[in-house]
Amino acid sequence: xxxxxxxxxxxxxxxxxxxxxxxxxxxxxxxxxxxxxxxxxxxxxxxxxxxxxxxxxxxxxxxxxxxxxxxxxxxxxxxxxxxxxxxxxxxxxxxxxxxxxxxxxxxxxxxxxxxxxxxxxxxxxxxxxxxxxxxxxxxxxxxxxxxxxxxxxxxxxxxxx
Amino acid sequence: xxxxxxxxxxxxxxxxxxxxxxxxxxxxxxxxxxxxxxxxxxxxxxxxxxxxxxxxxxxxxxxxxxxxxxxxxxxxxxxxxxxxxxxxxxxxxxxxxxxxxxxxxxxxxxxxxxxxxxxxxx
Numbered sequence: 001x002x003x004x005x006x007x008x009x010x011x012x013x014x015x016x017x018x019x020x021x022x023x024x025x026x027x028x029x030x031x032x033x034x035x036x037x038x039x040x041x042x043x044x045x046x047x048x049x050x051x052x053x054x055x056x057x058x059x060x061x062x063x064x065x066x067x068x069x070x071x072x073x074x075x076x077x078x079x080x081x082x083x084x085x086x087x088x089x090x091x092x093x094x095x096x097x098x099x100x101x102x103x104x105x106x107x108x109x110x111x112x113x114x115x116x117x118x119x120x121x122x123x124x125x126x127x128x129x130x131x132x133x134x135x136x137x138x139x140x141x142x143x144x145x146x147x148x149x150x151x152x153x154x155x156x157x158x159x160x161x
Numbered sequence: 162x163x164x165x166x167x168x169x170x171x172x173x174x175x176x177x178x179x180x181x182x183x184x185x186x187x188x189x190x191x192x193x194x195x196x197x198x199x200x201x202x203x204x205x206x207x208x209x210x211x212x213x214x215x216x217x218x219x220x221x222x223x224x225x226x227x228x229x230x231x232x233x234x235x236x237x238x239x240x241x242x243x244x245x246x247x248x249x250x251x252x253x254x255x256x257x258x259x260x261x262x263x264x265x266x267x268x269x270x271x272x273x274x275x276x277x278x279x280x281x282x283x
Contacts, residue, residue, distance in 0.1 A: 018266040093172045115217075115244050
């Protein structure tokens with residue numbers, strides 16, 4: 001398997017194009033999702049259905065990205081962060097963000113073709129095996145993302161093998 | 162002119178419609194379908210002048226919808242707006258009769274580049 005681990009600039013360009021706003025990015029400590037740190041996790045598989053990569057958004061970035069892509073008012077995102085879970089509209093929007101984010105892996109020449117297999121939204125139980133993958137150290141990029149007009153959160157891109 | 166926007170994601174249909182406007186194609190009638198099956202039905206009933214379709218969708222995907230349309234004799238101009246931007250996908254799209262493939266995420270400039278040959282500015 002040859003999975004492309006995107007660099008910070010690729011993540012910044014993708015989110016800026018997708019959210020229609022110039023997001024800024026800086027390195028961050030690894031995101032460790034768990035009961036005290038809810039996160040949305042997108043699971044990407046190759047053509048043989050093997051889990052190849054994850055993209056994790058912490059709860060704030062889940063809310064801000066889900067809101068920004070659909071021009072949802074920032075207050076809706078703030079309420080989601082306070083309540084610890086995402087309303088249906090943000091969940092649906094975030095699914096599309098994670099769906100399109102597959103291009104981070106697929107645009108590299110010679111890389112395996114991946115697709116979004118599942119999304120586990122922040123605030124809901126995450127399957128244990130997915131959580132274990134999310135805690136992988138080493139083959140990952142963790143970044144703090146600032147979405148203009150909305151706020152700041154963490155994204156992690158994790159290669160799972 | 163009438164444009165049929167096909168995507169299973171509501172927010173992506175909104176973004177496509179917004180980008181049409183931003184790239185100078187405001188003023189056209191826009192109708193929406195949430196999958197390929199519905200798109201095939203709506204090409205018959207709504208008679209759009211252009212179809213902008215996602216690739217991966219439930220019920221019927223975009224490439225099957227295009228094949229279905231061409232097999233039934235429809236010559237409606239058809240372009241993909243999809244996260245599948247590989248050369249292989251572009252070749253499959255062209256072979257099936259698509260005019261262009263715009264990869265997500267896209268910019269108004271990319272839209273204009275693809276649409277300027279098929280759609281008048283309104």
